[in-house]
Amino acid sequence: MNEFDWNAGERPPDGQAAAPPRVPGLLRAAAVASLGAGAIHATAAGSHSEHRSAVVAFAVVAVLQIGWGALALARSGGLVSLAGIAVNGAAVGGWVLAKTSGISFITGLDVKESPELADTLCASLGAVAVLGALAALATGVEWISRPHPGLVGLAAVATLSVAVPGMVATGEHGHGGGTHASGEHDMAGMDHGHGSAQPKPYDATLPVDLSGVEGVSAAEQKEAEDLLTETLQILPGKFSDPAKLPAMGWYPIGDAVTGFEHFINWPLIDDGITLDPDKPESIVYEVLPDGTRKLVAAMFIEPRDVTLENAPDFGGDLIQWHSHTNLCYGGEPNKLMIRAVVEYPAPCPGDTFRDHLSPMIHVWVTPHECGPFAALEGEGGGVIAPGEEKACDHAHGAPPGATDPAAQPS
Numbered sequence: 001m002n003e004f005d006w007n008a009g010e011r012p013p014d015g016q017a018a019a020p021p022r023v024p025g026l027l028r029a030a031a032v033a034s035l036g037a038g039a040i041h042a043t044a045a046g047s048h049s050e051h052r053s054a055v056v057a058f059a060v061v062a063v064l065q066i067g068w069g070a071l072a073l074a075r076s077g078g079l080v081s082l083a084g085i086a087v088n089g090a091a092v093g094g095w096v097l098a099k100t101s102g103i104s105f106i107t108g109l110d111v112k113e114s115p116e117l118a119d120t121l122c123a124s125l126g127a128v129a130v131l132g133a134l135a136a137l138a139t140g141v142e143w144i145s146r147p148h149p150g151l152v153g154l155a156a157v158a159t160l161s162v163a164v165p166g167m168v169a170t171g172e173h174g175h176g177g178g179t180h181a182s183g184e185h186d187m188a189g190m191d192h193g194h195g196s197a198q199p200k201p202y203d204a205t206l207p208v209d210l211s212g213v214e215g216v217s218a219a220e221q222k223e224a225e226d227l228l229t230e231t232l233q234i235l236p237g238k239f240s241d242p243a244k245l246p247a248m249g250w251y252p253i254g255d256a257v258t259g260f261e262h263f264i265n266w267p268l269i270d271d272g273i274t275l276d277p278d279k280p281e282s283i284v285y286e287v288l289p290d291g292t293r294k295l296v297a298a299m300f301i302e303p304r305d306v307t308l309e310n311a312p313d314f315g316g317d318l319i320q321w322h323s324h325t326n327l328c329y330g331g332e333p334n335k336l337m338i339r340a341v342v343e344y345p346a347p348c349p350g351d352t353f354r355d356h357l358s359p360m361i362h363v364w365v366t367p368h369e370c371g372p373f374a375a376l377e378g379e380g381g382g383v384i385a386p387g388e389e390k391a392c393d394h395a396h397g398a399p400p401g402a403t404d405p406a407a408q409p410s
Helices: 025-046 052-074 076-102 117-137 149-171 218-238 242-248 266-270
Strands: 262-263 282-287 293-301 327-330 336-340 360-364
Touching: 025 052, 025 076, 025 117, 025 149, 052 076, 052 117, 076 117, 117 149, 218 293, 218 360, 242 262, 242 282, 262 293
Parallel strands: none
Antiparallel strands: 262 282, 282 293, 293 360, 327 336
16 A cells, blocks of 8 residues: 655545555654643643733643644644744743743733743743744655654653753742742743752842742742842942942932932933843942942832832832932932922922932842841831831741741840
8 A cells, every 4th residue: 555645745546545644753853842842831830820820821832832742743734834833933932032021911921030941941842843843844855754753752752851850840939948939930930949048137149049938929039039139240240330320320319428329310210111230220329437439239219100009019028119208309400419308298498399209129239137128227218108117127048937037035
């Protein structure tokens, strides 16, 4: 009986049954890779219950990748290949978007993330699936149209060796014990690898571990840790010398008498970009006894139309927004300085004015007894949302419910 090759469009001789379609080995290898990527996404969906929209996104991608993989193992053709390119291409594109800017329309995936083990493995399998499906479109090339069972077997072994570690890394995404719980917040999941750290005061060193705060979700912990990590990495190398700041667009606001001096880049407040350590709205220096300035923190300021009541839900209980409503500014636009301190809502005197009442947070790059996001103490701390108490976190890096050693009797 002659073999019936559906891919070549041949028809069997009269009276003979059609043989099963011969699926190109490259397409089957792509199908196996898609199955592996889908398995990682399925594990990620089960590990991200804190954000329903992220769970749905992971689940949908998993179903599509696994469904296409199963189809492509048995059927071939241009439409099958194009469907695989679309499904896995979209998954890889989602990974790239999550790594570069975040996926704004999916809660839990809307914060830019750094590549981690599980999501990178998953994206790699998706990319292999795209390449295999693309190659399978060249049906006129004899080598490509062959079934290549050895190649498919090798692809299965390779995919298994990649997918299993990816699934384990994604499934272990939990805070207290070891891995960072937010999953990768992209289309693949992640493993943050904290270890069961003992609680310790904030010492402004890497790696960052903010685990052990009850009520803080996996996603919230990851948001806070990523912001803190990036700030620790970027700020000292870029902003350690305050003398260079005016040329870069940051100007002092005249509060050095408090012991801390803020430099503000005023146009950044409403530029639509927030929580970016490369462009913090304000940079904070401690004024040392000899008059020199020591870089201590970034201060991120929300746009002028944001209030404490509608401040971003970022970092959960790890982060507390505050605002300065009592500062009256004057002077040259974009180089404003504090001219008076008047409690809100009393009007500012003379030609001074309140420039913004929007919320802000500090991110400290030096040790702070109240944690990495503490507001300045005393009058410098500003005001917080009604009903809140000023936060002061003495220790992090502990399993939930662990006792703060600073609170232990001596």
